[in-house]
Amino acid sequence: MKPRTSRKLSTVIALAAASTLVFTGCSSASGGNDTGEPSGEITVLTNRTDIVDTVFQDYVAQFQETYPDVTVTFEAITDYEGDTRIRLNSSDYGDVLLIPSSNLGKDQFSQFFEPLGTSDEMTEKYRFINEGSYEGNVYGLSTFGSAMGYVFNRDVWAEAGITTPPETEAEYLDALEAVKATGSTPTYTNYQDGWPLASLVGNMGSITGPAARIDMAQTDSPWTAGTDIYAIDSLLYDTVAAGLSEADPVTTNWEESKNLLASGEVGSMILGSWAIAQMQDAAEQAGKPRDTIGFWPMPWQTDGAFTSVTASDxxxxxxxxxxxxxxxxxxxxxxxxxxxxxxxxxxISPVISDPTPDTLADFADLGVQYLELDADPAGDESLLQDIANESEITVLGEAYRQQLIDVARGAQTGSKEAFFADLNERWAEARATIG
Structure with missing residues (x-):
């Protein structure tokens, strides 16, 4: 679930400017109706400001056919990550919520969330269990999963002469140059909203395989050629440095980006497959066929085949x-x-028995191999996040990638090599501190 619009809550949290949060946790409150037939009132926090008053109300009506004694109220939050992370420092964060994805380590799950079941039990029915689990208990279930790649405007890329997906980074950059020659902005980073940059880490594993996340936590210099995180961030830098992204990233707008892609003003965006339907909706609203929007894998191959990492939203x-x-x-x-x-x-449904969505037809035609990351080793479930927090490198967030873009476009002094050297130095120091 990604944030969609700019509708603000009536109650704005004044502490949103806080840069570092200390999660103190709260004791579990056991009162209310915890046994027997579900009943009572619950508040559900959501980032889906665009459908909270429409689709979600239909869900409530359907839910109440089974649970008529439960009243569901939604709280729609525009800056979901920022506001919710702050609210976790109190007991006021609803009854149901989406777990904030950055700063919160798995070892803190039990402080804030109720166990939903054991990992062994729930793995039989659901995908992506590792991402919401700690020490054998599941604290969060995936709302859905995505395969990583990039959405693109077929008409624009066809005009540029690109009818098959680039297989290497060099071919990818050449393809973007060809798209630029058509007059379209080749790719759009959504710098200002930020979270699309955070989602780039979802490509981790595309190059080195399912242990990529574990390996990153066990090395002092992950931003070195040959690693996944280096490839992800290096490609971002090279794209921006070559002038193949939007001219003024500080003015980007997520909602408008859908229309830009649908109209052909923008050629592509690196996102999860969850974005395909939204881009197709925008194309349809612009009077164009839904299949104007396609979805191709990232330009990294293993043994002649594309690999796409699937992960929870x-x-x-x-x-x-x-x-x-x-x-x-x-x-x-x-x-x-x-x-x-x-x-x-x-x-991709988190329920294993559900079918693969039609939106991934391009991947089926290309024979893309799906990959899910290995589970973190027992005892080290929060190690990567702990190192990221200690080093103040938002591996699962967007801040350092915004800085990387600023260097690449000349808004800050520096170079890719110097930027990555600094990241490696901070990462190594954090690993040494954590031990």
Missing amino acids: KLLAVSANSDNKNAAQAWVTWFIDESGFAASQGA
């Missing part, structure tokens, strides 16, 4: 402070199993 959890945990868990289970939300987004 947001994780849905029950607050440890909820007064109605029984009702809250009923909503989580129903939403994941019954709502059809993943299918509506053209995304």
Whole structure:
């Protein structure tokens, strides 16, 4: 689930400017209706400001056919990550919420969220269990999964003479140059909204395989040629430095970017497959066929085949402070199993038995191999996040990639080599501190 519009909450959290959060946690509140038939009122925090008053209300009506005694109220938050991370320092973060993806280590899950079941049990039914698990317990279920790649405007790329996906970084950059020659902006970073840059880390594993995340936590210099994180960030730098992205990244706008891609003003955007349906909707609204929008894998191949990492989007959890945990868990289970939300987004369902979405037809035609990252070793489930926090490198966020873009476009002094050397130095120091 990604943020979509700019509708603000009526209550704005004044502490949003805080740069570093200390999660103190809160004790689990056991009161309310935690046993028996679900009933009572629950508040669900969501980042889907665009459909909270429409689609989500339909979900409530369907949910109440099974659970008529549960009242569901939504709180739609535009800056979901920032606001929710701050609210975790109190007990006021709803009954059901999406787990913030940065700064919060897995070893903190039990402080804030109620266990939903054991990893062994839930792996039988659901995908992406590792991402919401710690020490054998599951604290968050995936709302849906995505395969990584880039959405693109077929008409623009065809005009540029590109009808098959580039197989190497050099071919990719050449393709973007050809797209630029048509008058379109080759790719769009969505720098200002930030979270699309954070999503780039979802490509980790495309080059070295399923242990990429584990390997990154075990090396002092991950930003070195041959690693996944180097390839991801180096390609971003090279793209911007070559003038193949938007001219003024500080003025980007997520909602408008959909229209830009649909109209052909922008040629492509690196995103998860969850974005395909939204881009196709924009094309349809512009009077163009839905298949104007395509989805190709990133330009990295292994043994002659493309690989796409599949991973969870947001994780849905029950607050440890909820007064109605029984009702809250009923909503989580129903939403994941019954709502059809993943299918509506053209995304990969977390329910193993559900079919692959039609939006990934391009990948099927290309024979793209899907890959899910290995589970973190027992005892080291939060190691990568701990190192990232200690080094103040937002591996799972966007801040350092915004800085990388600024260097690449000349808004800050520096070079790619110097930038990566600094990241490696900070990473090594953080690993030494954590031990």
